[in-house]
Amino acid sequence: MPKEYKTPQLDELEKGPWPSFVKEIKLAAKNNEMANDVLGQLEQSYDERLGHWKHGGIVGVMGYGGGVIGRYSDLPDKYPAVSHFHTLRVNHPSGWFYTSDALRKVCDIWEKHGSGLTNMHGSTGDIVLLGTRTEKLEPVFQELAEAGFDLGGSGSDVRTPSCCVGKARCEWACYDTMKACYDITMRYQDELHRPAFPYKWKFKFAGCPNDCVASIARADCSLIGTWRDDLRIDQDEVAAYADGGLDIFNDVVLQCPAKCMRYDAEKKTLEVDNESCRRCMHCINVMPKALRPGTDTGAVFLLGSKAPILEGALLSSVMVPFVNLDDEEEFEDFCDLVDEMIDVWCEEGKARERVGEFIQRVGMGNFLEAIGLEPMPEMVAYPRDNPYIFYEMEEEEELEEA
Amino acid sequence: MAETKPRITDIGPPDYRQFLPPVIEKNYGQWKYHEILEPGVMVHVAERGDKVYTVRVASPRLLSLDTIRFYADVADRYCGGHLRFTSRHNVEFMTTDADNVPEIRKEVEERGHLVGGIGNSITSMVHTQGWVHCHSAATDASGIVKAVMDDLAEHFTAMDLPAKCRIALACCLNMCGAVHCSDIAILGIHRKPPRIEHDKLDKICEIPLVSSSCPTAAIRPTTVNGTKSVDVIEEDCMFCANCFTVCPALPIADAEADGVSIWVGGKVSNARTQPRFSKLAIPYITNNPPRWPEVTSAVKNIVDVWRQDARKFERIGDWIERIGWPRFFKKTGIEFGKEHIDDYTHAGLSFQRTAQITHVDWD
Numbered sequence: 001m002p003k004e005y006k007t008p009q010l011d012e013l014e015k016g017p018w019p020s021f022v023k024e025i026k027l028a029a030k031n032n033e034m035a036n037d038v039l040g041q042l043e044q045s046y047d048e049r050l051g052h053w054k055h056g057g058i059v060g061v062m063g064y065g066g067g068v069i070g071r072y073s074d075l076p077d078k079y080p081a082v083s084h085f086h087t088l089r090v091n092h093p094s095g096w097f098y099t100s101d102a103l104r105k106v107c108d109i110w111e112k113h114g115s116g117l118t119n120m121h122g123s124t125g126d127i128v129l130l131g132t133r134t135e136k137l138e139p140v141f142q143e144l145a146e147a148g149f150d151l152g153g154s155g156s157d158v159r160t161p162s163c164c165v166g167k168a169r170c171e172w173a174c175y176d177t178m179k180a181c182y183d184i185t186m187r188y189q190d191e192l193h194r195p196a197f198p199y200k201w202k203f204k205f206a207g208c209p210n211d212c213v214a215s216i217a218r219a220d221c222s223l224i225g226t227w228r229d230d231l232r233i234d235q236d237e238v239a240a241y242a243d244g245g246l247d248i249f250n251d252v253v254l255q256c257p258a259k260c261m262r263y264d265a266e267k268k269t270l271e272v273d274n275e276s277c278r279r280c281m282h283c284i285n286v287m288p289k290a291l292r293p294g295t296d297t298g299a300v301f302l303l304g305s306k307a308p309i310l311e312g313a314l315l316s317s318v319m320v321p322f323v324n325l326d327d328e329e330e331f332e333d334f335c336d337l338v339d340e341m342i343d344v345w346c347e348e349g350k351a352r353e354r355v356g357e358f359i360q361r362v363g364m365g366n367f368l369e370a371i372g373l374e375p376m377p378e379m380v381a382y383p384r385d386n387p388y389i390f391y392e393m394e395e396e397e398e399l400e401e402a
Numbered sequence: 403m404a405e406t407k408p409r410i411t412d413i414g415p416p417d418y419r420q421f422l423p424p425v426i427e428k429n430y431g432q433w434k435y436h437e438i439l440e441p442g443v444m445v446h447v448a449e450r451g452d453k454v455y456t457v458r459v460a461s462p463r464l465l466s467l468d469t470i471r472f473y474a475d476v477a478d479r480y481c482g483g484h485l486r487f488t489s490r491h492n493v494e495f496m497t498t499d500a501d502n503v504p505e506i507r508k509e510v511e512e513r514g515h516l517v518g519g520i521g522n523s524i525t526s527m528v529h530t531q532g533w534v535h536c537h538s539a540a541t542d543a544s545g546i547v548k549a550v551m552d553d554l555a556e557h558f559t560a561m562d563l564p565a566k567c568r569i570a571l572a573c574c575l576n577m578c579g580a581v582h583c584s585d586i587a588i589l590g591i592h593r594k595p596p597r598i599e600h601d602k603l604d605k606i607c608e609i610p611l612v613s614s615s616c617p618t619a620a621i622r623p624t625t626v627n628g629t630k631s632v633d634v635i636e637e638d639c640m641f642c643a644n645c646f647t648v649c650p651a652l653p654i655a656d657a658e659a660d661g662v663s664i665w666v667g668g669k670v671s672n673a674r675t676q677p678r679f680s681k682l683a684i685p686y687i688t689n690n691p692p693r694w695p696e697v698t699s700a701v702k703n704i705v706d707v708w709r710q711d712a713r714k715f716e717r718i719g720d721w722i723e724r725i726g727w728p729r730f731f732k733k734t735g736i737e738f739g740k741e742h743i744d745d746y747t748h749a750g751l752s753f754q755r756t757a758q759i760t761h762v763d764w765d
């Protein structure tokens with residue numbers, strides 16, 4: 001019979017229209033001691049305005065260096081069931097699609113071996129199984145494996161890649177994000193399970209510039225769909241939107257950042273100067289039946305975003321303006337380029353230095369040289385505006401001699 | 403001896419293809435357009451005419467197995483046993499039969515899970531672990547999210563905003579929620595360096611490891627009353643709790659000093675304007691559980707002022723860009739102070755380097 005905790009503070013969070021995590025913890029606590037002690041400890045945290053977890057030592061499953069986060073209560077005598085409360089990151093399927101059977105299998109395993117609490121999903125994308133004991137890690141791991149699931153990344157390794165729903169259910173996907181995500185995850189299994197990098201490395205795949213997985217802000221390696229040819233326009237549908245009351249001039253033409261659209265209100269036709277179009281998606285978002293990305297599609301490859309720790313936040317920036325990830329050969333070339341980048345970063349990067357910070361330290365020009373990419377104007381918002389140019393005289397002299 | 407099964411490793415995630423609903427498998431890459439039919443419900447139409455209806459449902463993200471099994475049951479009843487989750491922790495039920503839509507809505511709403519979050523609305527908050535699971539937390543995550551979303555639920559179930567509004571929360575500046583490009587970000591902050599428990603530090607921690615864990619090199623080995631310990635150079639500490647991660651004798655959480663800050667105007671989408679970082683709006687609000695009323699009202703105030711003042715399509719950052727930061731502070735009534743002015747590397751880039759000024763009456 002588990003202890004019964006009074007939780008007046010947490011009870012307040014069962015009220016209101018938004019679904020309540022407290023109800024979830026209480027549901028789990030009905031037949032799980034760990035979940036019950038989480039409830040008790042959390043109420044104490046609410047009383048004291050202090051957390052009660054500590055980190056301590058590395059835990060994991062044999063042969064893997066990642067995928068498990070060690071966690072212990074700092075009040076083990078009071079809440080013995082959460083004296084160990086380790087979390088497993090379980091690599092989610094691309095696009096977070098499941099069958100009910102697959103979900104039930106994960107539930108059954110977690111019911112047997114864990115707290116019965118989960119996050120669907122973590123902010124990186126994994127299924128997060130919250131809280132179990134050290135000796136349970138191996139059985140959970142093997143039973144998950146039998147059900148077809150494997151652990152995700154943690155520590156200084158390839159973190160679990162994620163992607164938007166893409167071609168599965170979005171007409172704007174400019175490449176197959178779910179396949180690219182799956183293929184990359186399979187290719188980097190060793191790097192995902194055995195941390196050997198200076199720090200974490202994240203991949204995120206977004207099918208178009210709407211970037212529904214926030215890859216430009218949250219992935220070291222961001223692949224954002226785009227197209228090279230002309231926007232597809234269905235002029236009959238343009239007229240239908242106009243007849244339906246859409247203010248095409250104000251809501252579409254004037255909002256275009258490239259000022260590259262022209263609307264003929266009499267004929268109800270729309271014209272685009274495709275050379276100037278920045279592929280921002282606005283017009284397509286507003287008129288999805290009339291406008292679509294072109295058919296020569298692929299992705300922009302950007303590198304280097306991260307949250308602020310340590311040198312400040314970064315957004316990813318352009319490495320290659322266009323790669324066609326649906327073409328097997330080009331996909332291989334893309335992977336080779338990524339390998340090259342990872343090699344240089346592993347070789348020269350300092351511990352806990354994300355690749356974006358590494359590039360800031362060594363200079364983008366030098367990084368490009370090391371990985372064998374030619375500098376291109378697409379890589380910068382504008383050219384340098386300071387005169388502190390590091391001229392490489394030796395090479396020039398060699399050239400003169402030659 | 404018991405028979406030992408060979409260990410299974412490195413199998414990777416399950417192949418997503420086995421989980422796709424048949425209508426999606428059949429029309430993969432062949433979708434033509436979509437329409438939002440009502441808040442939280444959209445239909446995607448394929449080139450060959452097939453349709454799939456999607457109902458997007460709010461979840462608390464922290465889920466019990468009961469609720470996951472409930473989702474699985476709903477999927478079995480209406481969706482041929484398939485479902486998906488979104489990048490912002492919602493659940494999506496997909497069905498080819500429009501008649502199933504009100505049934506799904508009824509079932510999930512009866513369980514207290516709202517339908518919405520599509521189009522110009524406020525969708526679920528990306529967030530982190532907080533007091534439920536993390537040692538570095540300066541605040542709770544799930545509790546603030548629940549309180550903030552209770553206040554904003556009307557904008558989840560309607561599409562009454564000028565544009566999308568993405569809110570996120572991280573409970574310390576490690577930012578597991580990577581909140582730095584959100585329309586509104588709530589960020590937990592410690593404001594005091596770790597306390598050093600000299601008497602036990604050397605017994606439970608490895609001093610070289612502790613020193614090297616500090617990203618700003620603020621930790622130096624020292625000796626106190628004949629015992630080995632460490633010193634923290636307080637001016638260099640930026641309250642990241644990395645040291646506490648490796649050494650429990652350096653607790654950093656402090657009930658009086660910890661709290662949250664609020665940031666505005668970031669976005670990740672490339673539509674119209676470029677992706678950009680969120681900027682500081684409110685430097686500090688004290689922790690006030692269980693419902694953090696000062697935080698929820700601050701967020702609601704920003705949403706309300708934006709909603710009334712912004713033009714169509716303007717995300718919070720686009721709106722501020724048009725009206726200027728002085729008018730943002732004036733209209734929201736948020737106080738501007740020293741903390742708002744950057745003093746980190748390249749701070750000068752954020753100074754107003756032009757005589758183009760909007761004049762605001764501060765009296």
Ligand code: HEM
Nearest residue numbers: 089122123124125126218307309535536576577578579580
């Ligand atoms: C030991 C305490 C920590 C806990 C319990 C924790 C927990 C988590 C969890 C559960 C996730 C989501 C994982 C997933 O979906 O796979 C996550 C992601 C993340 N964590 Fe942590 N974390 C911790 C420490 C840190 C530290 C020390 C840092 C940075 C120095 C950090 C930065 C991040 C970032 C940037 C993300 C990813 C955000 C994204 O993908 O957009 N975390 N963390």
Ligand code: HEM
Nearest residue numbers: 170210212213214285488489490491492519525568671673
């Ligand atoms: C076919 C149309 C679209 C589909 C299928 C789609 C799909 C999604 C999905 C499934 C999510 C996660 C949403 C959630 O959990 O609430 C999402 C998020 C997002 N979507 Fe879309 N979306 C579409 C259109 C758009 C449009 C028109 C924009 C921008 C104008 C956009 C920008 C975003 C952004 C910025 C996020 C949030 C990313 C984040 O901060 O995590 N999407 N989208």
Ligand code: SF4
Nearest residue numbers: 164170173207208212
């Ligand atoms: S990123 Fe683009 S392609 Fe992917 S789901 Fe969002 S709108 Fe669709």
Ligand code: SF4
Nearest residue numbers: 256277278280281283
């Ligand atoms: S995609 Fe953007 S830049 Fe291109 S025409 Fe449309 S609105 Fe203009």
Ligand code: SF4
Nearest residue numbers: 536538539573574578
């Ligand atoms: S944001 Fe900070 S406190 Fe919150 S889960 Fe991540 S590391 Fe822990």
Ligand code: SF4
Nearest residue numbers: 616639640642643645
């Ligand atoms: S909190 Fe972070 S910055 Fe401060 S002393 Fe500890 S490791 Fe260093």
